[in-house]
Every structure is written in C-alpha cells, then in structure tokens.
Amino acid sequence: MLKEISIGEAAKRSGVKVPTIRYYEQIGLLAAPARTDGNRRHYEDTDIRRLAFIRHARELGFEIDSIRTLLHLQDDPNQPCETADGIANARLIEVEQRIRSLNALKAELELMVEGCRHGRVAECRVIEILADHGKCAHAQH
Amino acid sequence: MLKEISIGEAAKRSGVKVPTIRYYEQIGLLAAPARTDGNRRHYEDTDIRRLAFIRHARELGFEIDSIRTLLHLQDDPNQPCETADGIANARLIEVEQRIRSLNALKAELELMVEGCRHGRVAECRVIEILADHGKCAHAQH
DNA sequence: GCTACATGCTCTAGTGACTAGAGGAGCAAG
C-alpha cells in the first residue's frame, strides 16, 4: 500500500509552506484533497506537481489570477497557447520596466550614499536629496 | 492675509493623494495640522515639504518605518548622519539584489516566450518551463 | 438667497498573498 502524502510532506516536496497550501485550497487554486479517517488532508503526486508549478510561477512574479489561467490551460493541452504566451509576455514587459526603474533608483541611491561625508545630518546628502527631488539625477521616477 | 493650504491643495503641491495624506496623519507620519472653523485641515509650507520628502522616499522604495527614522533625523540636523547613511545603504543593497533576481527572471521569461511556437498548450514552452523548474537556465530564484 | 457641485469630514472595509496565533485533536515513539 502506498504511503499517503500528508500536508507537511507535500510542503517539503513542493517547496510551498503548509499554511500557504491550505490558503491555495481556500481560494480554489488547488482542489481540496481527500481526507484520512482522522480528517487530515492527503495529496497525490499530481497535487505536488501542481504546487510546484504554482510555486515556480509565483517565484517568477505571476499573480494568482494569471496562475489560475495558466493552470486551466495546462489542464487542456489542445488549446492554442496564445493565452499562455500573452501572460508570459506581459510579465516580461513588466519585469523589463521594473528593471529599468530599479536601475534609476540604484543610481540615485549610489549618489546619496557616495555623497555622504559621514558628518552631521545638516549636510547629509541622503537627507538632502530626499528633501529635494530636483537634486535627482534625471531618475525616471 | 495668507491663503490657507487645503488638503486638496497640499495634495497637488506635494504629489501625495488626499486620502494618503490623511492616512499619513493617522499613522503619525505627519503631524495633525490645524483646522479651520469648519473643521477642515489646513497646512503650512513645512508640511508640504515634509510630504514631498515622504513621497520621494516612498518612490525610492523606503518603508514607512525607515521614513519615520529619516524624518526624525531631518528634524535634528546636529546628529551624525550614520543612521541615514545606513538606511540608504541597506536600501541600495536591496535594490541591487532585486535587480539581479529580476535579470534572472527576465532571462527565463525570454526563454519561455522565444521558445513558444504558438502551437498547442501541449508543446508550449511557457507551460513546460513553469511545470519543471529543472528546465530553468540556472536562474537564481 | 438659492441651487449646484466640488471638496471636505469620519468611519469602515477591501486589496494581495500570505503569515501568525489560539485552541484543540490525532498519532507515533519511548
């Protein structure tokens, strides 16, 4: 007889924390699994794969709603993959924008930190730049 | 007699939205201003500068608690500026890490999107990579 | 003075994606 996968075991195998698994069940991202006599959840291998899929997508910054769509697509392999492609593409554009904006922030933070002469707050470059946006180096923010 | 600055005017001048200004007052980030006879807030120029400071810091991704500390420092210009420097430095390190991680994500998303042949979901690279972390290009995530 | 309409007020609840904690039950090992 196969050993049943407890929620703790599922967490270990998928890398998704126990309360998060329960949360995903609650919001309907993961189907409610069967229960043991003692009312404990037990999972199948397919659930573990689904959890790993979700975790990976979350790491890539996809929103729960996008993941919901991606999971539906995965369940129906004959559909054209334009929707999946579109979601990934949208996310790629987001990430590119975020990188650009973070690079601008980085430049400005470097200016602050380098300009700081470790003296008094009165002549601190960090405080000064924060107080006056005009002192920013053309940062796109 | 000077024209009093209403909350709407303060919002325009500082770039912080009206409900957000009230929120900052509520959490004690901005001192409660004086009120008119009709119980409306009216602000001074110093409040506007403080709001602009907060807005700029928020744009740079500083947390409210850090901003609280930075504001205290600004109020006391004789203090050494190490704390401010430390906060900015911590934020810089965060931003640098975030950029690295986003670059890894970008690479992976590009792989997905480029690999997609616009066919069926069954052979879609997007879904495939999401389902199997092992297919990632050594991404640090 | 009257009528719109904008702007202000307070208060509560909602967002996203979890996370923390209370209070209890089940289960395996020593």
Place this chain on the structure above:
DNA sequence: CTTGCTCCTCTAGTCACTAGAGCATGTAGC
C-alpha cells in the same frame, strides 16, 4: 501513558494604501 510533533479550524494581522458610504461645508453662478 506521556511527550512532542503534526494536523485541524478559525480569526486576525501584515503593508501601504484605496474605495465607498453618508454626511457637512464652501464656492460660483443666477
């Protein structure tokens, strides 16, 4: 049989706002 771990449900908290209800006040045109 007791210890200690994992599990259960439920509620509330996190962060930094944002949205909306329901009302009061202020202002511009007539």
